[in-house]
């Protein structure tokens with residue numbers, strides 16, 4: 211694992227550590243938000259301690275601020291347009307900021323699968339940063355490849371963004387290989403660790419705060435090995451976010467792993 215000073219306490223660092231979140235696609239509806247709020251009350255402080263964000267579809271973004279108030283959830287968008295002249299049906303980052311979004315995801319594997327290339331993803335990340343949103347930049351190989359090749363592939367995706375994003379802007383990078391989304395198991399810890407090292411080197415060479423996450427088939431029992439394998443600050447949840455039991459288990463595993471990392475950093 212790379213030795214580095216964790217970010218909490220560093221001035222001007224607005225990002226939580228650890229950090230976790232979920233991309234709900236359209237699987238969470240307006241009526242479900244009350245259930246999320248009720249469930250959060252059964253685990254006081256857990257969502258905020260885990261730095262949990264929900265990336266919601268556009269129609270839910272404004273109501274979610276009221277519906278999720280007090281839960282510790284930070285709300286973000288699943289996508290945005292790449293500048294302020296968003297064409298009909300697309301959403302400008304500044305509008306997302308105006309309604310209280312903190313994050314906007316860019317480059318999700320499903321959007322890359324629809325034809326979004328590194329140029330479009332980079333422009334979206336830059337537009338977010340210029341509007342004060344934190345980009346959640348997804349990088350990852352679209353099909354299985356050995357870890358050394360995956361590391362080169364994902365590093366090129368990240369470098370394309372770093373070339374155009376303000377160096378001091380907060381940035382969250384989500385390593386999410388497309389072949390693990392919806393799969394029975396995540397990528398192996400060795401694979402994730404090898405890829406994460408190269409991403410973390412670039413992310414933490416910037417002047418701005420950064421966080422590195424892994425997503426793809428994260429479930430209870432998988433987190434400790436993933437977090438131990440590389441310089442991850444947290445994980446993204448898909449299916450495992452949708453029941454309180456699984457969500458709580460994953461978040462507790464993240465907190466345990468994170469506290470283990472902090473203890474290692476603090477050791478003489």
Ligand SMILES: O=C[C@H](O)COP(=O)(O)O
Nearest residue numbers: 391392426427428448449
């Ligand atoms: O966007 C998709 C999720 O991040 C990954 O979903 P999953 O954990 O169910 O594989």
